Amino acid sequence: MQNIALITGVTGQDGSYLSEFLLDKGYEVHGIIRRSSVDFRERIAHLEGTPNFHLHYADMSDSMSLVKLVGKVQPTEIYNLAAQSHVQVSFDAPEFTADVDAVGVLRILEAVRTNHLENTCRIYQASTSELYGKVEEVPQNENTPFHPYSPYAVAKLYGFWIVKEYREAYNMYCCSGILFNHESERRGETFVTRKITLAAARIAQGKQECLYLGNLDSLRDWGYAKDYVECMWLILQQEKPEDFVIATGVQHSVREFTELAFRHAGIELKFEGKDLEEKGICVSVTNPENEHLVGKTLVAVSEDFYRPTDVVNLWGDPTKAKAKLGWNPQSTSFEQLVQLMVEHDMAKVAADSVASKVRTNLAEYLEKGLVK
Ligand code: NAP
Numbered sequence: 001m002q003n004i005a006l007i008t009g010v011t012g013q014d015g016s017y018l019s020e021f022l023l024d025k026g027y028e029v030h031g032i033i034r035r036s037s038v039d040f041r042e043r044i045a046h047l048e049g050t051p052n053f054h055l056h057y058a059d060m061s062d063s064m065s066l067v068k069l070v071g072k073v074q075p076t077e078i079y080n081l082a083a084q085s086h087v088q089v090s091f092d093a094p095e096f097t098a099d100v101d102a103v104g105v106l107r108i109l110e111a112v113r114t115n116h117l118e119n120t121c122r123i124y125q126a127s128t129s130e131l132y133g134k135v136e137e138v139p140q141n142e143n144t145p146f147h148p149y150s151p152y153a154v155a156k157l158y159g160f161w162i163v164k165e166y167r168e169a170y171n172m173y174c175c176s177g178i179l180f181n182h183e184s185e186r187r188g189e190t191f192v193t194r195k196i197t198l199a200a201a202r203i204a205q206g207k208q209e210c211l212y213l214g215n216l217d218s219l220r221d222w223g224y225a226k227d228y229v230e231c232m233w234l235i236l237q238q239e240k241p242e243d244f245v246i247a248t249g250v251q252h253s254v255r256e257f258t259e260l261a262f263r264h265a266g267i268e269l270k271f272e273g274k275d276l277e278e279k280g281i282c283v284s285v286t287n288p289e290n291e292h293l294v295g296k297t298l299v300a301v302s303e304d305f306y307r308p309t310d311v312v313n314l315w316g317d318p319t320k321a322k323a324k325l326g327w328n329p330q331s332t333s334f335e336q337l338v339q340l341m342v343e344h345d346m347a348k349v350a351a352d353s354v355a356s357k358v359r360t361n362l363a364e365y366l367e368k369g370l371v372k
């Protein structure tokens with residue numbers, strides 16, 4: 001029987017890697033997209049036109065679109081990755097976040113029931129380490145109590161419990177991956193890691209003067225998104241539906257991430273001061289053209305990036321995933337992750353500069369009548 005996957009959130013970081021992973025495994029992959037005024041879907045553009053890859057318009061806030069689509073596609077596996085996934089934004093748009101991240105999960109489960117696919121379709125729910133929030137235990141495992149600490153986390157808590165409820169009430173194969181932060185060269189540009197790697201690349205190439213961040217003391221367990229999508233699939237291949245913590249088991253601060261990212265961009269930083277007065281000052285550079293940066297403040301703290309409540313001590317215990325899924329949480333180390341993100345962004349910033357120079361030259365040539 002052909003494996004048919006339906007991915008909500010296919011245009012996101014994880015959706016794009018999961019699509020590649022499942023296509024490689026021979027799946028027919030269907031993804032949900034929303035109407036947008038911009039048609040270019042950067043992360044999956046290379047997959048569009050691939051024979052086994054299909055996109056459909058639907059929305060997590062529109063039950064009818066989900067019921068119709070699940071009926072049409074008849075998936076054997078659903079990966080529910082769609083979400084308003086930015087924690088800080090969830091304080092600005094809490095109702096939208098609840099609609100998509102909480103009720104949206106219920107809509108998917110009901111779409112499966114309405115189409116009588118309970119016995120043939122397995123469902124993966126993208127749960128999150130944010131459920132542990134104001135943590136009650138360090139490190140966190142599958143038995144650690146939840147204490148959500150943002151509108152995003154509260155919405156995701158509903159998603160977690162409704163999945164568990166449908167598993168027990170209707171005997172459905174549905175489960176959660178409780179994933180800790182995972183990053184990549186495709187990470188959204190306002191999440192802290194990508195914001196840092198892009199800024200380090202821009203500062204190293206003279207395109208930005210200073211990077212403003214919020215809480216530098218915040219601790220995260222950061223892994224590589226490409227490694228984590230494999231776990232989503234493994235979770236749905238188990239005999240019994242179960243929830244799993246997916247994490248590296250290693251913890252670092254935002255400050256450490258920043259120091260390492262700048263080092264890979266050829267800039268050595270020294271942090272001085274406390275709280276809002278803390279600054280990252282350049283102490284040396286590898287590229288002689290950047291000598292003028294030495295002594296300058298390249299990283300500063302801004303209150304704008306503080307959250308009303310912040311989760312500051314996430315550290316996952318992947319023991320169960322290692323034992324039952326046979327997954328290696330260390331296949332990409334923290335150091336490798338930072339390096340691959342910085343290398344990607346150094347190349348991106350350089351390419352953007354060349355493209356913008358070509359555009360400027362072309363405009364000038366057109367103005368002077370040198371090209372027709
Ligand atoms: P992401 O890059 O922000 O992608 C989110 C996806 O959801 C995008 O495809 C987005 O579509 C889609 N979406 C948002 N609202 C929608 C709606 N109303 N209807 C249909 N689609 C909608 O997120 P990610 O990092 O890949 O994360 C994937 C999932 O894992 C999310 O549920 C997130 O909450 C969860 N998670 C992430 C992490 C992490 O560290 N990355 C950790 C734990 C859990 P557009 O492109 O149209 O905006």
Ligand code: F7E
Nearest residue numbers: 085087128129130180181190191192193213214215218305
């Ligand atoms: O923040 C601190 C911030 O926005 C990480 C989502 O994928 O992972 C992600 O949520 C930490 C926080 O990710 C800035 O206060 C400091 O403590 O990169 P983030 P997140 O909030 O952990 C979880 C697991 C998810 O489920 C979510 O979907 O970094 N921080 N300065 C900053 N954060 C941002 N964004 N920007 C700053 O300037």
